[in-house]
Structures are given as C-alpha cells and as structure tokens.
Amino acid sequence: MSVTRPRVTEKEQYFSEIDRLVNSQVLHGSEQLCKLLRYLGEHALEKPGSPLKEYQIATEVFGRPADFDPQLDSTIRVQAGRLRVKLAEYYSTEGADDPVIVELPKGTYLPSFHVRSSARVVALPRPQPSAPRKTRFGAIAILSGLLLVAVAAIIYLLALGNSRPSTSHDASPAVFAKFWKSYLNSQDEPWVIFSNGAFVGRPETGMRYFDAAHDSRDVILDHYTGVGEVLAVHALDQVFTGLNRQLRVKRGSLVSLDDVKNADVIFVGSPAENLTLRDIPGTTKFFFRTLDSGSRKGDLAIINLQPQSGEPGYFIGTPSNLHLEEDYSIIALVPGMNPAKSEMILAGTTTLGTEAAVEFVCQRDSLEKLIPRLRTSSDGTVEPFEAVLRVRVRRGVPVESEIVALRNGR
Known part of the structure; x- marks a missing residue:
C-alpha cells in the first residue's frame, strides 16, 4: 500500500x-x-x-x-x-x-x-571541543569561576565611588567632560550594561557556552562575567564620579528594551554576550562575527564592512589555541533607540580587549589624541563615530592600545 x-x-x-x-x-x-x-x-x-x-x-x-x-x-x-x-x-x-x-x-x-535549484541537506554533528579550544575555554571558565562574585564586586566598587565626597567638574580633566558631554546633560542617570555570557555546567567540573541547539534553557548560568568587564565598570565609575554624574549598572541578561529605549547607555562587552545589543541600532561600519571558514574558523573577528586603503577586511587577534598577545576592540558612539540619546559601545573580542577599550576612553592621554580626530557639533558635543582598537596583551594584562581604523558619522 x-x-x-x-x-x-x-x-x-x-x-x-x-x-x-x-x-x-x-x-x-x-x-x-x-x-x-x-x-x-x-x-x-x-x-x-x-x-x-x-x-x-x-x-x-x-x-x-x-x-x-x-x-x-x-x-x-x-x-x-x-x-x-x-x-x-x-x-x-x-x-x-x-x-x-x-x-x-x-x-x-x-x-x-x-x-535553490538543488538543495543539499547536511546533518551537522554536535560540536565537540577541540584540545586547543579547551585550553582557552578552560582559562575563561577559571576566570568566570573566580568571578562568581563579579556582580558583588561591581556593587562594591560603585558603593565605594558613591561614598566619596562630591567633587566639582574641575576635579576631572576637561577632556573627559568634552568626550562624555552627551552623557552629562540628561535628567536621568546613564546606564552601564555589562555583558554576561550564558554558560552551562559547573565551575568545579567544567563550563562551556550555552548551545541553543542542544542545551535546555533551564540550565543556563547567566551570572558570570569577565575580568575586563569588572574593571571596566570601575573605571567608568571613577570618571563619572569626577564629573559629578552617577551611573546605573545592570548585567546584560537582565536588561529590557524599556530600560534603554529613552536613556543614554554604555554597553560594555560584545553582542556575542551582551545580547541587548542585538536588538537595538548599533555599529554600521564594524561589527563582530565568528569566522566560518579558513584557518581561523570559529574565532571571533571584527568585520570591516568598507575597508579603506591599507586596511584588512577583518581584524582578528591571537588564535584561540595560543596564549593571548593581541586583541581587537570596537569603540563606537552611535545614536540610541531614541536618536536624541547616546549609545556607547566598548567591546573586545575577549574580555581583555573590552577592558582595553574602556581604559582608552577613561584615560586623559588617549582621549587627547582621539578627540582631535573626531567631529564635534557647534556646542562641542562629540558626534557619532566608530573605531577599531588594536590591543597588545602581556601576561594577561592590556599594555598598549592604538586606533587602527576610524570612521566619523553614520
């Protein structure tokens, strides 16, 4: 039949x-x-x-x-x-x-x-971690395990900053007030949204990133973040304290679009882990993507949509199976969901790249070199821009950063 x-x-x-x-x-x-x-x-x-x-x-x-x-x-x-x-x-x-x-x-x-004229159906095997990837992953897992108290650390650092006596704008270099001007005039305090990846497993037995194709959402652990994100929030708090401006801080997995749609926001960490960034207007010149072919397949890179003379099509740091010595980050100021608001994106392909991006915009010397290359409005407010930062890393610490690509405007 x-x-x-x-x-x-x-x-x-x-x-x-x-x-x-x-x-x-x-x-x-x-x-x-x-x-x-x-x-x-x-x-x-x-x-x-x-x-x-x-x-x-x-x-x-x-x-x-x-x-x-x-x-x-x-x-x-x-x-x-x-x-x-x-x-x-x-x-x-x-x-x-x-x-x-x-x-x-x-x-x-x-x-x-x-x-398609002829579609080829391929059964994709469940990805198995290779030995080299396990090395980097193991390091990340250890760092994540050590940072179970990351949120508490951030709260502590903010509390420490807010307990300082109030200071005047004169206590902070003028370059900070100029760079962060769009964040200083709103009635509401700016949001800092830091990334926290979705993991499965246990710190004591091993952890890995959540795989939507195979893992249940019921077992997600979303209260871990990186070393760079913790230090980044502290650095931003120090700068804004000097500018007489308090910050509101939240981890990415707890943020709703209602939180940020009418607010000035600083995103710390890439869209790979700061998922809110995927739902709002973001960068248009540079963006993060996992490479799907070639010798660096599986590694996260920064794609250069319109390379200028001498620029590569993408920026990528040290291979994931080697000790990290070079990373790349995005520093971008773009209009928020409400175009009258500002959205700053500070993100690296690793947590150390993220740390370096935040340090760059929180240090007087680097801002004094960056601002002359940016456009400003008639009232001195920095206009939208996107930049790629190359970061040198030594013994797990960002030691040198430089702008290798810059685009002004949208």
Whole structure:
C-alpha cells in the first residue's frame, strides 16, 4: 500500500524558512529582529505586491506612537539594515544549505524568496571541543569561576565611588567632560550594561557556552562575567564620579528594551554576550562575527564592512589555541533607540580587549589624541563615530592600545 504525501507548496516552504531563521544561532537573542522578520515575511506572503511603509512597521511592530515621524526617527531603517546583515551572515554560515534563501533588497521592506535549484541537506554533528579550544575555554571558565562574585564586586566598587565626597567638574580633566558631554546633560542617570555570557555546567567540573541547539534553557548560568568587564565598570565609575554624574549598572541578561529605549547607555562587552545589543541600532561600519571558514574558523573577528586603503577586511587577534598577545576592540558612539540619546559601545573580542577599550576612553592621554580626530557639533558635543582598537596583551594584562581604523558619522 502506498501513501501519497501532500505536496509542500512554495508558500509553506517560505514560512518554514522564516521559522528556521528565527530559530537560528545568528538571530538568537535578537527578539526585535525576529519580530521584524516575521512581520515582513507574513506581509509579503499574505499580501503580495502590497507595499510597506516605515510608519506602518514602526507602529505595528515596534509600538511607536501615532505621531511617529520617519524623517526624525531612523529606527526602522537601521533595524532593516541590521536584518540585511544578519540574513547575509546566516546564509554564509548555518543556512548555507537551506532550500530557500530570504533576502531583503535595499530600498524596500518586502523580502524576496528564492528556491535553490538543488538543495543539499547536511546533518551537522554536535560540536565537540577541540584540545586547543579547551585550553582557552578552560582559562575563561577559571576566570568566570573566580568571578562568581563579579556582580558583588561591581556593587562594591560603585558603593565605594558613591561614598566619596562630591567633587566639582574641575576635579576631572576637561577632556573627559568634552568626550562624555552627551552623557552629562540628561535628567536621568546613564546606564552601564555589562555583558554576561550564558554558560552551562559547573565551575568545579567544567563550563562551556550555552548551545541553543542542544542545551535546555533551564540550565543556563547567566551570572558570570569577565575580568575586563569588572574593571571596566570601575573605571567608568571613577570618571563619572569626577564629573559629578552617577551611573546605573545592570548585567546584560537582565536588561529590557524599556530600560534603554529613552536613556543614554554604555554597553560594555560584545553582542556575542551582551545580547541587548542585538536588538537595538548599533555599529554600521564594524561589527563582530565568528569566522566560518579558513584557518581561523570559529574565532571571533571584527568585520570591516568598507575597508579603506591599507586596511584588512577583518581584524582578528591571537588564535584561540595560543596564549593571548593581541586583541581587537570596537569603540563606537552611535545614536540610541531614541536618536536624541547616546549609545556607547566598548567591546573586545575577549574580555581583555573590552577592558582595553574602556581604559582608552577613561584615560586623559588617549582621549587627547582621539578627540582631535573626531567631529564635534557647534556646542562641542562629540558626534557619532566608530573605531577599531588594536590591543597588545602581556601576561594577561592590556599594555598598549592604538586606533587602527576610524570612521566619523553614520
């Protein structure tokens, strides 16, 4: 007896592909991008040929008020741009053999769907840690274990800073007030959001990063952070104390978009572990990505979207199976979810790179070299920029940093 299976329609294939994208590692933690993708995909498939406007997306997907003005708020354009990057990343990695390709062409909010002429289905084995990776991972796990008290340490350092007698702006070098000017005038205190990775396992028996494909979310440990993040929060607190400005501090896994949508924010740590960064407008010139091919496959790099003369296509530090001697970081000031607010991103490919990025913007000498290379508005406020920092590391300590790529403006 033969059984005839119902034929899968193209429309069903397309919806299945959207489901694969939403559940992928590339979009893991990017709730807003997943919501946007589902909305755009459903509109394109259920109402083919019907155009989509920014206003419609803003009010129906992102909950913007009825007076939303796309001329003043670029959120939708920024999010669409981020979605395009994520789609390209997905199809160059885990979606390389998917039967359908989803694209979001520039100039439109309607996705296009393409069926591959011949799709090859490959069963991906569960990744097994190699000996070299275990070496670096073991070091990270040990550091993480030692930093079980990281949050308590941060609270202690902040309490210590807040217990100091109030100082005037004159107590801090003028270069700090100039660089951080956009963070000093708001009525609300700025947020510092530090990264904390999702781990599974136990410190005493070994830990590894959470794998969404194989691990239950019920066993996630999300109260660990890195050495660099702890020292970074302390350094920022010292600078802002000198500027008579208190900071609010939260770990990334506890932050909601409501916390940051109308606030000035400083993100400490890359989107790989600071997941909130995946759901808000971020960098457009440089971004973090795990390499999926070549001799450095599996290592985190900073992608250079538009390399200038003499610049590489990506920046990458010491291989993960060797002792860390070089790292790279991003230092970026971009508009926040509310374009009137500021978002600072200070993140390295390792925790030591993150530490170096924060040190760079908390030291007088480095800021005095950086600020002349940045654009400022008529009132002296630093305008948006993105920079890549090369970091030399000796014996687990960042000892030298220099800007190797810089872009002004959006």
